[in-house]
Amino acid sequence: MARPPGPFLLLLSFLLLLLLLLTAAATGRPCGPAGLSRDTVLGRPGANVTLTCREQGLANVTVSWQMEERGAGGGPRRRLAEGNALLLRHLRYEDSGRYGCYGGGRLLRSLRLLVEEPPETPRVSCYRRSPDKDILCEWPLRVKPSPATRATLWVKRRFAAEDATAQRCRYFSKARKFVCRVKVPPGADTESLVVSTCVSNGAGGSAGEDRIITLSSVPVKPDPPVNVTVQALEKAPQRLRVNWSYPSSWDPRFYWLRFQVRYRPEPAQTFTEVDQVMTPWLDIRDALRGTRHVVQVRAQEEFGHGTWSEWSREVVGTPWTDPWDLTSEMGPFSSQFPMDDDGTYGVTLPPELFWEDAADGAGGAVVKASARSVASPYAFLVAGGSLLLGIALFVAIMVRYRQMWRTGGQRGAKPEGEGQHVLVPLGPPSPPLSDTPLLSPPSPPDPRGLHVTNLDYFFSGQ
Template sequence: MWAIRAAGLVGLLLAASQGLCPVSRPAILPDTVLRSVGVNVTLPCLQGELGINGPVCWKLETQAASSECVSPAGPGSSLLLRLVQYNDSGRYSCYVGGCLVRSLRLVVEEPPEAPHFSCYRRSHVKDVLCEWQPRRKPSPRTRAVLWVKKWLTGENATEQRCRYFSKAEKFTCRITVPPSDDDTFLLVSVSVSSGAGSVASQDQVISANRILKPDPPVSVLVDPVESAPQKLQVNWTYPPSWDPHFYRLHFQVRYRAERSQSYTEIDRVRETSLVIHDAWRGTRHVVQVRGLEEFGHGSWSEWSQEAAGTPWTDPSDLEAETGLYSCQFPLDYEFYGDQFTYPPEPYGSSTEGADGEGQPDGSRSTVPPYTFLIAGGSLLLGTGLLAAIVVRYKKKWRRHSLGRGKASMVAQHPLVPLVPPSPTSPTSDAPLLSPPASPGSGDFGLYDITNLDYLLIPQQLGSPPHRPALQQQPQPGCE
């Protein structure tokens, strides 16, 4: 029994190794000329140029219509086509004297490329898609077919036509798989053919469960968290191709500061939201999300589009930062021109118009005149007080300087004899204190404001100096 099963298994493997689709190169008919794109082609009318009686013309007959009769541009009856393209393909007929002499079929094709395809499935309820992208654009007559059958069964392979999408520049083949056959293994192969030949791919064994690849999540949003300068709230939704009612995804989130190059990743996120707890303060962050089937079947989706957000910032911190520049002038001051424009607040918000109605003016306000009067009066009062103090201490300093000057003169002349006073001139006759000066004598007492020497002589503040008693000079003739 085991021998029979082993023989059957070997037979199936041999059948699979032989390929699902036979590859055969189409035979080129004797009247067919195969050329590649961008080369020059010469179509002969006769084997030899002798025996041509009458004018020679060529006609191109395609599936759409026939062209007018065209005579060869050079000598002879051969037709020269320069740098042929795909639309030059068709049947060319040569007429001599109005009679058909020869007909040739020109095929402008590129040999097809061997397809290197891969298959994936967006969800458990979607079809399997097999895709590949050729290195160059295929010709319009290129045909691609996918062959598929269940592996290790006696069923025949079925054919699925593939389509080429010009915008995406790739071939796409579709395989319908019921949800109950998720664990079934399929044998898949692709063949590509054109007028220049055909080629087939290697067979692949795929499982509908193992080729699951969801689309990336959508609507990724990054928002700040109130009163949390290091947190970010991230929200996203399932892709439209995945129905979360029966099958779910788990997600992976990666984020980085905008000025950083390395990502931080968070795995096994079950919900469609996440709070980041270690964001940089006041820095913009970039976040991406991708998904995987909840039981780990298949592969991760591509990363979603980038979403950006900045953590919450305390308004008081912003005011503290801007307060560093509070000593500077506001930016809306105008220093150019003859007029000085004040900011709207706090200088004023309205002016009185000619008709008596208040006219709001947010860019210019008038300073009241009494402001200048108060400032000027305060300046004059302060100046007067300062002058009175300076004059008072200047008078005291002057008297102190005169006393010290006379004492020094006496000390410098020690040879002058000190003669006692004469009996005829008792010291009691000379008053010890000088009489008060009259108003017209020029001495104005303590506040002598007519003498301006205080502006030139440095003042010396302090208590009044002690006056030494003046020595009585001897009178002439009283020795």
């Protein structure tokens, strides 16, 4: 009688069954081209390729080549070189198409040239633009893919036997990345999802590693702030006011954002960063006088959950300059590059995907800015007025003392007795205390009395 299988054999059988199920699910997600036909010649961009009409050349027959159709760019039929072999140098994507060799007025052979580069292996990262938005998965590319490159994303429940749902991804040339929108299956809000990616073209295919995600574990990555402007503040030569708005994908009524601002004077390459900005505006108080400044802003969830957004597009602004200062270089107070949109993908795509890469072609040496002290004409006016006032006061004092010296000299030259005043008693002798009434009647002023305003009395010799 056969013994029943032990626990180890049961576990092994379960693992083999699970492996078969996973393999069966994977076979429904092919990644790569179906195969090249016998009349197709594959060439790499930048390489050389030779197209041969016949293995052995035809005697007394002139062979000519023509391009029957152009694959990537389209265009009319055109005549090429003559000979049994056609050499094409430095291939481009636009060289893809069908080539035919003709001899004696008839078609001898037709070949299809495919100029492709095998796709890069996708390294996918997923995020949410806000806590109540859908999931986006994306991956960047080092080089621009061929026009025939296609990317697909599959989504399925982790422990379900159902087939994966295929979703088409879109390539954005300006951001140089593929972006896929993850459509969560109904009822899978709290379940784990398996996300798979595949990129393929005529030269081959490449599949990315499967990612297991849940709605709660996907980080929040907001869109960059929009409507960023830089304004000069009047009579503030070292200040700039930066304003911006929340992105349309983020609702500030339920969730807030915190911001980070960075700025630099041109042509310096080092930024100064300001963190923990909770308001949609910031005053820069250490700007350089008369110098254009480059400003960018990015955002993050209020409590630091998730990751920072991409930096906003660069905007420039110049601090206020005194109009009387003829030595300063006037420039525009603020400028903002216009935004462009080369397509729509619903309302689920972040706006930075449509922006130009501001860093392209931004090389060059860093020039050290020279500092110049700019003096205001008001300072010269105040200094000159103070100097004139001091001179006038000094002259007035000297004139006054000179008059006093002259007056003193003239009094010393008078004849004896002239100009002398006889001291007059202030009144008759006081009567005894008993004869003095408590209230005496008022008496008229004595014209011979002493007057304080008579300054000659003080300057007399007596």
